[in-house]
Amino acid sequence: MKFTEMTLRSGQLQETEVFYTETLGFALVEQGLEHFTIQAGATLITFRMAKEHESPFYHFALNVPENKFAEAKQWLAARVPLIREQEEDEVFFTSWNAHAVYFKDPSGNIVEWIARHNLPSGINHDFTIDDIMGVSEIGIIASEVIPFVHQLNEAGLANWKADDPGLTPVGDEYGLLIVVRDHREWYFSNQTPARFYPVEITAAGFGRLSFPAQDEFWRIPLGAAETDS
Helix, strand or coil: CCEEEEEEEECCHHHHHHHHHHHCCCEEEEECCCEEEEEECCEEEEEEECCCCCCCCCEEEEECCCCCHHHHHHHHHCCCCCCCECCECCEEECCCCEEEEEEECCCCCEEEEEEECCCCCCCCCCCCHHHCCEEEEEEEEECCHHHHHHHHHHCCCCECCCCCCCEEEEEECCEEEEEEECCCECCCCCCCECCCCCEEEEECCCEEEEECCCCCCEEEEHHHHHHHC
């Protein structure tokens, strides 16, 4: 499934806006006193101001063209420090056939750029920020992974990999809900434990998914979502 919209909370709204629009160069689509929206490939990402004294953070991933990983990594490293673990600043996931790099934004989000070599996404020009394909992963934190994944299955979302009590990806390589156990350490985050914060996602052909509280979600199917908007 392809994520067309995603809404996150931020405790550092102004700094985060400057980072994404000036440091990385994403197009600013909308701006208000308590939110801003950027265009990241096929996905509109909206950051909304968090409650006072809250500092929400998420893990999400952006797909880059599968044949441009090294070039995209070099482009990114010239603008932001890459996260390093065990002296490495990139990883190859054998079972996913994908390369990835990670960094943190001013809100503390753990952001991943991932080249999925199973996807037909190669380009034949120099990489630019306009080649970001869209959001392909968002972390969803649950107190128990498998029961929550089964709720998603009942709502029409299939697993991409087998059930695992620590981490189970739901969806496909264009769009994955990475369901993880509460306080499980995020990979390539320098031991940052996962914590739940509200998130909303709209997926093409599927509808809107909202996760307002841990272990809770609701879905507005595509037709109903269109009527509601």
